[in-house]
Amino acid sequence: MIVVGELINASRKKIGEALSAQDADYIKEVAAAQHNAGAAFIDVNAGIFVEEEPEYIKWLVENVQEVVDGPCSIDSPSPVAIEAALSAHKGTPMINSISLEKDRYDALLPIVAGTDFKVVALCMSDEGMPETVEDRLTIADKLVNALVQNNVDIDNIYVDPLVQPISTNKDFGTGFLDSIEQIVKRFKGVHTMCGLSNISFGLPNRKFLNQLFGVMAISKGLDGLIINPLDTRMMANIVAAEALAGKDDYCMNYLKAFREGLFEN
Amino acid sequence: MIVVGELINASRKKIGEALSAQDADYIKEVAAAQHNAGAAFIDVNAGIFVEEEPEYIKWLVENVQEVVDGPCSIDSPSPVAIEAALSAHKGTPMINSISLEKDRYDALLPIVAGTDFKVVALCMSDEGMPETVEDRLTIADKLVNALVQNNVDIDNIYVDPLVQPISTNKDFGTGFLDSIEQIVKRFKGVHTMCGLSNISFGLPNRKFLNQLFGVMAISKGLDGLIINPLDTRMMANIVAAEALAGKDDYCMNYLKAFREGLFEN
Numbered sequence: 015m016i017v018v019g020e021l022i023n024a025s026r027k028k029i030g031e032a033l034s035a036q037d038a039d040y041i042k043e044v045a046a047a048q049h050n051a052g053a054a055f056i057d058v059n060a061g062i063f064v065e066e067e068p069e070y071i072k073w074l075v076e077n078v079q080e081v082v083d084g085p086c087s088i089d090s091p092s093p094v095a096i097e098a099a100l101s102a103h104k105g106t107p108m109i110n111s112i113s114l115e116k117d118r119y120d121a122l123l124p125i126v127a128g129t130d131f132k133v134v135a136l137c138m139s140d141e142g143m144p145e146t147v148e149d150r151l152t153i154a155d156k157l158v159n160a161l162v163q164n165n166v167d168i169d170n171i172y173v174d175p176l177v178q179p180i181s182t183n184k185d186f187g188t189g190f191l192d193s194i195e196q197i198v199k200r201f202k203g204v205h206t207m208c209g210l211s212n213i214s215f216g217l218p219n220r221k222f223l224n225q226l227f228g229v230m231a232i233s234k235g236l237d238g239l240i241i242n243p244l245d246t247r248m249m250a251n252i253v254a255a256e257a258l259a260g261k262d263d264y265c266m267n268y269l270k271a272f273r274e275g276l277f278e279n
Numbered sequence: 280m281i282v283v284g285e286l287i288n289a290s291r292k293k294i295g296e297a298l299s300a301q302d303a304d305y306i307k308e309v310a311a312a313q314h315n316a317g318a319a320f321i322d323v324n325a326g327i328f329v330e331e332e333p334e335y336i337k338w339l340v341e342n343v344q345e346v347v348d349g350p351c352s353i354d355s356p357s358p359v360a361i362e363a364a365l366s367a368h369k370g371t372p373m374i375n376s377i378s379l380e381k382d383r384y385d386a387l388l389p390i391v392a393g394t395d396f397k398v399v400a401l402c403m404s405d406e407g408m409p410e411t412v413e414d415r416l417t418i419a420d421k422l423v424n425a426l427v428q429n430n431v432d433i434d435n436i437y438v439d440p441l442v443q444p445i446s447t448n449k450d451f452g453t454g455f456l457d458s459i460e461q462i463v464k465r466f467k468g469v470h471t472m473c474g475l476s477n478i479s480f481g482l483p484n485r486k487f488l489n490q491l492f493g494v495m496a497i498s499k500g501l502d503g504l505i506i507n508p509l510d511t512r513m514m515a516n517i518v519a520a521e522a523l524a525g526k527d528d529y530c531m532n533y534l535k536a537f538r539e540g541l542f543e544n
């Protein structure tokens with residue numbers, strides 16, 4: 015499981031304020047905490063600042079990597095912002111995300127073509143949000159093929175089938191889960207990735223639903239999550255779910271997490 | 280989801296003692312508590328008492344049904360004990376369980392043939408515990424066909440593919456989950472049922488693993504569980520998992536459980 019730490023997103027009030035005030039200490043603190051909690055990538059998003067986005071996302075990358083010996087997930091649809099972030103980034107970043115929306119696709123494909131970047135391929139097109147498994151597979155098929163033809167290794171592609179709220183349609187949960195299963199089967203070697211919080215939109219007790227939906231998705235083959243790694247219950251669920259799903263030899267990670275106290279919260 | 284309350288089992292120390300002492304009050308208390316917590320069937324098992332089993336299981340049925348307006352799950356491989364329990368039982372019981380082990384099969388098939396009893400069909404044969412999905416499907420196929428040919432409605436059959444510990448083999452979890460998926464697909468209208476605790480045998484923090492494995496199984500189509508219904512976290516997981524798995528129209532059960540405080544524990 016690859017965990018992407020989602021907290022450094024300017025749409026979160028304290029991160030937005032830290033960006034405006036150029037409060038590097040706060041950014042570093044949130045970055046280090048996520049890294050220590052097990053995030054393999056630290057997501058950086060400055061999208062609410064239209065004009066300053068390139069400058070701000072680059073500043074985020076610099077400050078994150080001052081305290082974290084690891085890569086960022088560069089979270090923007092803007093090629094200018096991504097290039098600015100890349101100019102400062104050390105190591106191999108994740109690009110979050112390309113989609114089949116024409117503008118975004120045309121802008122991002124040249125950036126990732128022929129690189130060893132990790133790429134999130136979001137199952138979204140100009141026709142809007144996909145609803146059925148077939149919708150998602152059609153988009154995934156086009157994106158995966160385009161990326162592979164542009165010399166992105168399939169092992170670096172993370173398909174995100176896009177979680178949608180069960181409060182809107184009770185079959186949106188199973189639609190997503192079946193998509194994960196089909197994508198993993200159809201595109202050998204590809205990875206999958208998602209955020210979880212949309213599943214519980216409009217319902218009470220959201221964290222609990224998000225955590226359990228993550229467990230279900232892992233049992234279908236999901237191997238990437240964009241989450242808050244400081245949510246220890248979520249992290250505990252991930253470790254347990256991977257053991258239950260046959261992805262933890264001799265339950266070694268599970269036993270290690272137990273010894274470290276992860277299940278005590 | 281049909282929940283079978285597992286607590287009235289003589290192999291649990293306090294139940295064994297209550298049976299020996301004929302302490303009806305304690306049995307009634309445990310029965311009522313499970314019923315109030317949402318158990319649709321109250322399992323009764325007096326299997327550790329070899330000679331007294333028929334008398335004791337009948338006594339359990341009588342006492343349970345004095346306080347619970349609902350059926351029992353009669354948990355025994357012994358035709359004599361089952362007949363004794365049936366002689367006292369009001370309503371439509373569950374028989375837990377027939378299997379493909381020859382003695383058990385020959386003894387139990389005549390008891391359930393032509394009835395409207397619910398029947399748990401355990402994927403076990405004289406060749407021992409099944410390990411692969413194929414092993415389980417072969418046994419399930421024989422059991423389901425035999426029951427249907429003996430006039431048991433498929434809607435009354437609960438196939439139990441038999442959970443085995445991931446500490447023994449890391450693929451035992453996925454083997455079980457895939458079996459649930461296949462059984463639900465192959466035998467239209469059949470139900471599935473299992474206990475969960477074997478999954479975590481040999482590992483620490485067992486309740487947590489059992490709870491999450493239940494969530495995974497529900498996402499594969501499981502619709503019956505033999506559990507401790509007083510485990511509120513387990514019950515909360517079941518309600519949430521059914522909403523996430525598209526089995527809760529307008530999330531009504533989920534919202535009702537939320538209002539009733541189920542998620543506060």
